[in-house]
Amino acid sequence: MRLLVKRRRQYTRGNANWLTTLSVLGLAWPCRPKCGKIIPPTHGLPAWLDDHLPALEGPLMPIKIFCLGDIIGKPGRAVVAELLPSLIAREKVDFVVANAENSAAGSGLTPAVFQKLLATGIDVCTMGDHTYRKRDILPLLQSSDRLIRPGNYPPDAVGRGWTVVSSRAGVAIAVLQVMGRLYMNPLDDPLRTIDKMLAEVPRDIKVRIVDFHAEASSEKIAMGWHLDGRVSISFGTHTHTPTADARVLPGGTAFVSDLGMTGPYESVLGRRKDRVLQFMITGMPNFFEIATGDPRMCGILATVDEVSGHALSIVRCDLRGTTQDAAYDAADGHGGKRQGEL
Ligand SMILES: [Fe+2]
Numbered sequence: 001m002r003l004l005v006k007r008r009r010q011y012t013r014g015n016a017n018w019l020t021t022l023s024v025l026g027l028a029w030p031c032r033p034k035c036g037k038i039i040p041p042t043h044g045l046p047a048w049l050d051d052h053l054p055a056l057e058g059p060l061m062p063i064k065i066f067c068l069g070d071i072i073g074k075p076g077r078a079v080v081a082e083l084l085p086s087l088i089a090r091e092k093v094d095f096v097v098a099n100a101e102n103s104a105a106g107s108g109l110t111p112a113v114f115q116k117l118l119a120t121g122i123d124v125c126t127m128g129d130h131t132y133r134k135r136d137i138l139p140l141l142q143s144s145d146r147l148i149r150p151g152n153y154p155p156d157a158v159g160r161g162w163t164v165v166s167s168r169a170g171v172a173i174a175v176l177q178v179m180g181r182l183y184m185n186p187l188d189d190p191l192r193t194i195d196k197m198l199a200e201v202p203r204d205i206k207v208r209i210v211d212f213h214a215e216a217s218s219e220k221i222a223m224g225w226h227l228d229g230r231v232s233i234s235f236g237t238h239t240h241t242p243t244a245d246a247r248v249l250p251g252g253t254a255f256v257s258d259l260g261m262t263g264p265y266e267s268v269l270g271r272r273k274d275r276v277l278q279f280m281i282t283g284m285p286n287f288f289e290i291a292t293g294d295p296r297m298c299g300i301l302a303t304v305d306e307v308s309g310h311a312l313s314i315v316r317c318d319l320r321g322t323t324q325d326a327a328y329d330a331a332d333g334h335g336g337k338r339q340g341e342l
């Protein structure tokens, strides 16, 4: 049975030879799979083929999911473009989620930057408290199924809190986002909001990823326990500092408090350290220009069983890239953080 499941999966990834072989040998079973929702109809087997497959039960079908912490401006985009495609190929990564709230000029997202990020292999971008910093992203927040923002914004806020996108292997994956309330601007209750959104996700979509964009470790850890066994991966973003608490919780949820930053680590949260220190020492407002030194791509690589949705493993990633000369380019659009703002 395990062999057959593997073979069925190979077919869905473009290899039809096994079915031909089974048919020739008279070994193709004339019954429907009992758990036939493994492959969603829009990306999976043709209906006529489903009628000739055996019941599929039991064996693990692991897929690899890479989650990237807040991408900071041009240096963050550059390190993603430099390292992500080869990582996807080397590790056979099926799906990539990245936080993009700081990816244009360090604050917000532009359509040009969004397209550049998708071209590197990112499947879904999440946002955060900087979602609306660049207003030309509003049409994409409304129309793109690959871009979400925290679901606990007020109901009339532009955008959506969750989406479903197919992985490279044809597995439907739900990505959801909520934002914390401790030391953050007040929004609706993230715990009740995530429960409501999870109830809206179709039940047959087992692989579920939650980005909890929050400041306080306590709130993030509480969210991890709240979601344990109900989602595949629960990661935190926003602090731009990776935490060392990655683990698979008892219920089968891969958890980490914060993915860290994808951008220049010779900085204060991605901004030039001299500018931030000058502000902190003098109290005089300053422009916090994006830093360039020590660019890294930080996040986690998780293995998830696509049948049950349970996580099998989680490892932290901290990969160093090549330092860039410039902190901005034309895709950044106008503006960054306000003076004196961290
Ligand atoms: Fe944030």
Ligand SMILES: [Fe+2]
Pocket (backbone or CB within 6 Å): 070, 101, 102, 128, 238, 239, 240
């Ligand atoms: Fe951020």
